[in-house]
Amino acid sequence: MANKAIIAGSSGLIGSNLLDILLRETFYEEVLILVRKELPVRHPKLTQLVVDFDRLEAYADQLTGHAIFCCLGTTRHKTPDRAVYRKxxxxxxxxxxxxxxxxxxxxxxxxxxxxxxxASSTFYIKIKGETEADIQRVGFATLHIYRPSLLTGNRTEKRVEEKIVTALFKIIDPLLFGGLKKYKSIPASIVAAAMYKQSMQINTGLFIYESDKIKQL
Known part of the structure; x- marks a missing residue:
């Protein structure tokens, strides 16, 4: 049976890097991406499924394969409404x-x-933690959770605030060591490469990777 991968969030910084890897490497023979609108990408093993994320159950029969990679996410700037952000x-x-x-x-x-x-009092950190906890309860034999710090890489959209923060982290990163290493900025391409590499392993269980561990992978 052909190895099939599913990506949700393939237009984002990590997701786009991951898509490039999955299409380039041979481990996955089929790649399905869930998109709001088609991406300008064509490849023999790529299928684009345009979905309404508020009606995911309607596409349930297509969510099959070896691994699903969830790179979905938003920002406070793009989604100020907390209810939509949580969704x-x-x-x-x-x-x-x-x-x-x-x-x-x-x-x-x-x-x-x-x-x-x-348990955080910070809404955005709390949401991430709740998402992790709730997905752990679903019952996957193998669950990998990646906790990157500030992501670096070429974005299609320019974010002035992030450019400033990225510049600051170039100064701060060398000062972060020991228990603070996980807060160092990390290229999205490194996160994507780690996700691909771990998906080829046959280990079962729960695996959580902070930024410093992702770099080691």
Whole structure:
């Protein structure tokens, strides 16, 4: 049976890097991406499924394969409404997990964030933590959770604030060592490469990677 991968969030910084890897490498013979609108990408093993993320159950029968990679996420700037933010960062990833698990998908790979904590008083960190906890309860034999710090890389959209923060981190990164290493900025391409590499392993269980561990992978 051909190895099939599913990506949700393939237009984002990590997701686009991951898509490039999956199409370039030979481990996956089929790649399905869930998109709001088609991407300008063509490849013999790529299928683009245009979906309404508020009706994910309607596409349940297509959520089959070896692994699903969830790179969904938004920002406070793009999504100031907290209810909508929660839907994108929590509800969609959880529903995808539930549907894929019912279909026998073996692995789930979730992009979370450094500091994710369901008990946090910070809304955005709390959402990430709740998403992690709820997906853990779904019951995947293999669940990989990645907690990158500030992501670097070429974005299609220019974010002035992030350019400033990225410049600051070039100064701060060398000062972060020991227990603070996980807060160092990390290229999105490194996160994507780690996700691909881990998906080829046959280990079962729960695996959580902070930024420093992702770099080691």
């Amino acid at each position: 994108i960062d929590h509800d969609y990833p959880l529903i995808l997990a539930q549907l894929a698990h019912k279909n026998g998908v073996e692995q789930y790979h979730l992009v979370s964030a450094v500091g994710a904590n369901a």
